[in-house]
Amino acid sequence: MYAIRTEKIMKVEIREFVASDIEKIVDYFIDAESDFLKGMGADKSKLPERQKWIYNLQSELIKPYREKDYYYIIWLLDGQPVGHSNVNHIDFGESATMHLHLWNSGTRKSGLGLEFLKMTIPLYFEKLELKKLICEPYSENIAPNRTLKKIGFDLIRAYETIPGPINFRQIVNRYELTKEQLEEIKNDKKLK
Secondary structure, three states, X not given: OEEEEOOXXXXXXXXXXXXXXXXXXXXXXXXXXXXXXXXXXXXXXXXXXXXXXXXHHHHHHOOOHHHOOOEEEEEEEOOEEEEEEEEEEEXXXXXXXXXXXXXXXXXXXXXXXXXXXXXXXXXXXXXXXXXXXXXXXXXXXXXHHHHHHHHOOEEEEEEEEXXXXXXXXXXXXXXXXXXXXXXXXXXXXXXX
């Protein structure tokens, strides 16, 4: 487990997901309002059936890192899960595509996403032996776009696509962070 303390004396931690997190992850999407999902580029009508989604995530728990299709990190505030980050499109030893989600509106727009990502990103590089981490947020979703720039991701391009099975056609911004950039950022203390 990795932890830091913020100025507000809140304990911010991350950990790999466990079986008891799966329903929280799935229900974050299933229970969300359509407009909220649309704001992140997702379409509620395209969400998988709840039990199937739970089963798929359960199967990821037992896979070794080299075989994972998805890898989840749980974000904890004062010991309570408040969000997650995950990667998919994993090419072990090469690259993966990152996603980030704060589950409760009270934790959004507070700087916590940035703090969680500072701890999460090095873990992705370590566990999946990455050379490059990619993130492609919906161009109209301001928070992740701003956060990725603050961390030091390079904006590579904007393009139109359907990024995944739960998304509608949209313009995404492709950001990338290489292992070399990660080391520079660590040395600059940007991720500390």
